[in-house]
Amino acid sequence: MSVESRREADEAMFERVYGAIVPVPPPEKRDAFVDGTIAHLFGEIWTREVLDIRSRRLLILGAVLALGEVAIQEVQLRAALANGELTPDDAREILVFMVNYVGYPRASSFQQVLNRVLAEHS
Numbered sequence: 001m002s003v004e005s006r007r008e009a010d011e012a013m014f015e016r017v018y019g020a021i022v023p024v025p026p027p028e029k030r031d032a033f034v035d036g037t038i039a040h041l042f043g044e045i046w047t048r049e050v051l052d053i054r055s056r057r058l059l060i061l062g063a064v065l066a067l068g069e070v071a072i073q074e075v076q077l078r079a080a081l082a083n084g085e086l087t088p089d090d091a092r093e094i095l096v097f098m099v100n101y102v103g104y105p106r107a108s109s110f111q112q113v114l115n116r117v118l119a120e121h122s
Contacts, residue, residue, distance in 0.1 A: 006039075007038075009043065010038050010039050010042050010043035011024045011042075013042040013046050013047055014042040016053070016083075017042065017046055017053060017079065017083075018079050019079060019082050019083055020082070021075060021078045021082055022075060024038070053083070053085060054080075054085040054086070057076060057079070057080045057085050057086070058094075060072075060076050061073065061076050061077065061080070062094075062098065062101075064076060065094075065098050065102045065106055065107070065110050066098075066102045068105075068106045068109060070109050070110075070112075070113055073110055074113045074116075074117060077091060077113060077114065077117050078117055078121075081117065081121050082121075088118050088121065088122075091114055091117075091118065092114065092118075094110075095107060095110055095111055095114055098110065
């Protein structure tokens with residue numbers, strides 16, 4: 001595969017994962033960090049066949065809830081809903097389940113994200 005074809009495949013996976021929620025940055029606005037992330041994370045990790053995108057998204061949501069990363073929670077939740085990987089009921093169940101593992105303060109922050117995103121998603 002040519003370098004250009006590989007780059008296009010990596011960008012296609014990025015678009016599949018984030019859709020319109022996070023557009024692929026144009027090449028002139030990228031630095032080595034962004035290029036490396038797209039090439040490695042979306043070209044090598046997200047393309048592995050063992051887990052589907054929904055499973056990966058659930059793992060990310062669990063991790064960012066545990067870390068208290070509210071901005072990333074919002075991006076991931078928006079993308080999951082927009083791509084049909086999660087329903088609003090699925091998202092609400094994540095909150096009910098995760099409060100037992102990440103604690104009330106972090107779950108409470110996710111509840112705020114969840115309420116805001118679901119209000120906009122409807």
